[in-house]
Amino acid sequence: MQSHKYDVVIVGAGGAGMRAALESSKRARTAVLTKLYPTRSHTGAAQGGMCAALANVEEDNWEWHTFDTIKGGDYLVDQDAAEVMCKEAIDAVLDLEKMGLPFNRTPAGRIDQRRFGGHTRNHGEAPVRRSCYAADRTGHMILQTLYQNCVKQNVEFYNEFYVLDLLLSRRADGVEVASGVVAYELATGEIHVFNAKAVVLATGGFGKVFKTTSNAHTLTGDGMGAIWRKGLPLEDMEFFQFHPTGLAGLGILLSEAARGEGGILRNADGERFMERYAPTIKDLAPRDIVARSMANEVREGRGAGPHKDYVLLDLTHLPREQIDAKLPDITEFARTYLGVEPYTEPVPVYPTAHYAMGGVPTNIEAEVLRNNTDIVPGLYAAGEVACVSVHGSNRLGTNSLLDINVFGRRAGIAAAEYAHDAALPELPEAPAVFVSELLAGLLNSTGSERVSAIRTELQNTMDRNAQVFRTDESLAQAEADIAELKKRYAQVSISDKGKRYNSDLLEAVELGFLLDLAEVLVVSARNRRESRGGHAREDFLERDDENFMQHTMAYREPDGSIRLDWKPVVVTRYQPMARKY
């Protein structure tokens, strides 16, 4: 076992982690731990853009952006957080440009902007050009630019270090504070204990609980899983976004920018069906509405293809030069993976599990909450792992790239400033015991269950029972399946017993996190007997503000069961109203 001491430890090196690192490493001794290499993080897969009311191409302001974010989130957004995000969006984009990000340009040489789902002029009048973009690889450019600046700033990375446990210690005054993390070094199999004054979680989401997903294989919710096992709460886990346009059957993301550039969704009859569901902004309605509309078309027999199980994204009316300049990557995905030529053929698409609106509850300083009001001093979270909550029950497109930049920056500054005044906390007794026992248990197991089989069954039941449409019956089925799979997981064994790059062991650990988080998702979803944003209950079709305009808070009890509670939504200036587009 090796020991390290830092002021700040950042877990995860995607957009949020590296944005935090750029701030923190200027102010405090900082280490960034990632289970990958920084440039492999899934921020790099984001495509369409990052919204900010720069008003470079048409009138816009951050208040309109705030309103759209709150309405898009179906009024479960904490409005103070949305205000912060949309106000700071403008500097966040300008900061990235100055760091070198090659945005597309207007004829005047300014950052160009385009339309995106749910982003409107003057509170819903018409779509507005708000998304700042670099072709259809904006996330790639953000990830590269942040990494480049980390290189410039000599940020200290521990690559392929997998954090498996968060350490908490009691301070002299009895308050529980973050004191570090325990990581497993993939190359050597060694366990490392990092003692730190502050810890920033930036580990991303857990889309791999689903079978059809745009998420990377590595998105297994490790950060959420680690705090969950410590008895800290998870917020709004029932809200998972299904992105409308995944490549049919594969789930690979095709950016909403395709519709921002003029692409149209059609059913088997060639009908532009979004005109029926969202008469004003049609194909640029928020993702939850478009995904449900697509699923409904398929359900009512108007799906395309031999099995009538997808709809079509039509770009054939767009000039080829526009496709090549603005959407080169996604059209390449259609060619490579489906053999479809988007110049001349519509692309088969279907909703794909994309983004966790819920996660580790934080306040607007990115401090992690241990209940509705109290923080865990020294513990911060930002990005998809966190729930601040700027996305409410449905995130608008581009607001995730914004979230990681605004709250990643805030987390980095806050953590470093906290570390400046705090003493290095004492580690708990035998800090690595939990991790060494977890790993030894998996390495020594002689059970007969396979990781891949359990994972596949988990993903199947989640796709079948907890996807775009849900009922109490379907969710109960998922809950029962997960309980059964958890029993089988106790009997899981692996074949690689070595120390070197043991990815077999890693996948087994990840599966444990996925099972825990899937259970929280399903239990939270059963308890929310209404339909709101990304959570559509067929047995409770309406939004019910009287009973459910509040955040779900899930806690793990010592016996492993889940206790649910509520947390009020922060409302500043927008009272809930019917959500029509």
Place this chain on the structure above:
Amino acid sequence: MTAVAERAAATRSDAAPKSRPVEVKIRRYNPEVSPDPTWVTYTVDAFPTDRVLNLLMKIKGEQDGTLTFRRSCAHGVCGSDAMRINGVNRLACKVLMKDMPDKLTIEPIKGLPVEKDLVVDMEPFFEAYRAIKPFLITNTANEPTKEWLQSQADRDRFDDTTKCILCAACTTSCPVFWTNGSYFGPAAIVNAHRFIFDSRDAGAEERLEILNDREGVWRCRTTFNCTDACPRGIQVTKAIQEVKQALLFRRV
């Protein structure tokens, strides 16, 4: 439009998925077990729509959990799974089985130390990348309050090289790099190009001096392996040529 939709539907039904057995021969190496690499052949069912990565995952999940390789996004944007597939460098997640024969030979990328099976030590590769100062260098004295202005035409000059995902497929396909590991390699030069030709950047001289080094651009023998290998379609050799030109004429 209906006609178009029907045509698409017809294309889809033609591709009725049918699997076939494929022999996948993999170069295995684990110094914990044996100092010598061995070839192991697995037979696995492949659908035309399967990517080579799917086959590796099936082998790992169902036949041999010790098989080790890196992967993440699985659709060609993260750069984790570069490997030699039937003698050429590819991302395993971008090669579809409909385009492949019944026998596959898979090896780690060449020229970097092999750690285990298909996992190589990426550190020398990233060291070369870091050496070319891969970040925007500006005259901060006249920094604008808003964004730097840049025409779309100026932006287009380095568009191609911004696509790089640092997968190392180009560098490890380069015969010069195989014989001389201290050569910067195509990926580092591509990333230098991305900044040298950026109108906002003021560090071109520094970078050109670095690339003028013994182990710099002049080692390139224009074999085009790098361009063929790039999964992002970057014109790597062209970018290297442009850097050479800039060095010759000291003008970007």
